[in-house]
Amino acid sequence: MTLPDAQTVTSVKHYTDRLFAFRVTRPQSLRFRSGEFVMIGLMGDNGKPLLRAYSIASPSWDEELEFYSIKVPDGPLTSRLQHIQPGDQIILRPKPVGTLVHDALLPGKRLWLFATGTGFAPFASLLRDPDTWDKYDQVIMTHTCREVAELTYGREIVESLKGDELIGEMVGDKLVYYPTTTREQSPKMGRITTLIESGEVFRDIGIPPLDPAVDRAMVCGSLAFNLDIKALLEKAGLREGANSDPAEFVVEKAFVGDGV
Ligand SMILES: Cc1cc2nc3c(=O)[nH]c(=O)nc-3n(C[C@H](O)[C@H](O)[C@H](O)COP(=O)(O)OP(=O)(O)OC[C@H]3O[C@@H](n4cnc5c(N)ncnc54)[C@H](O)[C@@H]3O)c2cc1C
């Protein structure tokens, strides 16, 4: 490819028939804040780039860039992207943006990261960022998926943290990992929204209910999920923040549409 925005795939790992992760070379000039997204893609059949928004799943200090992706069978991009191999090239527009960043939250004591499905991707970046562990006394990572196998990528990231040379000591006992499934049996079943409403998640972790003086939250899932969590956070007195106006929680869509 002769495009200036071409990057080379360095590794690919498939998790299920719907999910995979891959790593690419990082443009030397690319600076981003953990949690942001960029446009990536492939050259379309019409000779024009076919680009989609993707959260950068690797932390800002990483030499490479990692992405965690859905495979939509007839999706214009992912029907092809799912076949990439090391050595292949993808297009990456080096203009990172997004609201799931520490700058958009006011200081707090406890950080909730609420993800469904591929919404885990921005948190894979934030969990590996020393700032996350520097800023908070406790970090609660919730991940709700339909099936157990869909939790694997997130679980691997979480399990790698304690042994991580850079942040292992900072993580210490600050991390609570709270995976749940909705359509396959697992140790914790149910939508996280239901578990918040019933108070079960707070009893499980052994902490008081959401409190705007203490709790901060980042949310990434389907539109329906984001709206439901937002309503629960607002009911508890937390306000939505933005880069220009930091507050108690921030939200970003994991994808556009109702699902395939
Ligand atoms: C801010 C932002 C960040 C994103 N980050 C990621 C990411 O890190 N990883 C990722 O896989 N996708 C991410 N997406 C979705 C991504 O941009 C594409 O939609 C996805 O790659 C599918 O592309 P496509 O061309 O194959 O199908 P599209 O035509 O884009 O999508 C077809 C349909 O598939 C469904 N769909 C698309 N993406 C997903 C998904 N991730 N999970 C469940 N259903 C989906 C939707 O119903 C959509 O209408 C993000 C989207 C936004 C807006």
Ligand SMILES: NC(=O)c1ccc[n+]([C@@H]2O[C@H](COP(=O)([O-])OP(=O)(O)OC[C@H]3O[C@@H](n4cnc5c(N)ncnc54)[C@H](OP(=O)(O)O)[C@@H]3O)[C@@H](O)[C@H]2O)c1
């Ligand atoms: N995951 C699969 O095995 C699978 C397989 C084939 C096709 N698909 C298609 O792919 C699309 C995306 O599927 P996905 O599983 O990645 O994403 P998803 O439909 O957004 O579901 C991901 C998780 O979020 C939960 N959830 C959805 N809406 C919620 C809300 N409003 N509040 C709280 N929790 C909510 C779901 O629980 P619920 O289960 O209770 O909805 C599920 O556990 C779907 O349209 C689906 O038809 C999925």
